[in-house]
Amino acid sequence: MAASEAVVETSFMDPFKDVLVNYLMPEKCYDEFFLQFNLLHVDCLKIVISKGLGIGIILGSVLVKLPQILKLLGAKSAEGLSFNSVLLELFAITGTMAYSLANSFPFSSWGEALFLMFQTVTIGFLIQHYGGKTIKGLGFLVVYFGLLAVLLSPVTPLSVVTTMQASNMPAIIFGRLIQAGTNYRNGHTGQLSAISVFLLFAGSLARIFTTVQETGDSLMAVTYIISSCCNGVIAAQVLYYWNSSPALKKKKKTQ
Template structure:
């Protein structure tokens, strides 16, 4: 690998990891401020959280460089905070122990056999993609951006693009590459949809 490629790879890894450390903070701050979950899909968040757990477990199981998936444990923590906020503002905090138990048990099952985590990753791409599409459906049904943070979705789009390049330059794993291509398209779709609804509201104001 040429030195320039090493430099490019380092920039992508560092930028993706740093952005993911703050990726969900705009959304968390917005929910905490307005104390309303309108436009935010709980089902999409649950699917996204499951996808993060599966992907991080897959990468760790196959010995991928930690720099290529370091952000995923951080994203799991941030999504967990978002989940608690949504449950709190919707008056469903009693469900939090059930969700916690389900994810812990699911993670333990993933680590029982190698073939389980390999199969789970294939399903994970579908699950993560479905979570984005579910959020799109939620936006379409409300007809407005609600409490969705455009910044969060814009940053998510960038990190997936960055991970396409880091995968190509390191493992070349086609399953992982397919995942990031799909998520780039869907994250970008959500981002543009949020921008459109915000523009429409300003235009009508």
């Protein structure tokens, strides 16, 4: 009797299988979708949506603060932006990045922190530079990247990184409260970029789902919930002060 040959199932998506399995879904989900044509498999749909959102957030984060940077460069002013708020935001971003690396979380669950870090550091320097404190701004860059190198090195215990991540929540709250207070006192949002604010708000909302789905880490999930609430406050202020500007405010004061 002739030996029976195993039937190898194929799919029209096979040319893209490596890319899909490596970046978007596990192989079992590929089989469910493209071999069994079970397109409503709930667990696999959650994985694909989470991975897709994560990749989208990371790609978006490359440019999310670029409008803010360009606005500062164009105006040659950082009026309305709080350096202390930027420092606290940078602390939170750095904590998330270090904590995720230490716990070997997938890049799709935290990768935007890397790009946000570089952009936030740039904004911090520009605030100092346009405030007439360029030397202080350069010192800020040197100190930050020096501390970052130590934090990401093996000499830093996991307990320190975990504590830093836990401290993100008050850092985010105070950082956003400082910026919100600055906006309220000024009666406008100054050089704050509406595009960047809304993108950050949307990204932090999406991160709640991807964090729960990909890491299951409650500490990071709560951090993103708080971040979303705080970013929502700033976004609401941008809308409220939409028709206000530094020039208009000064004009009213002189009348």
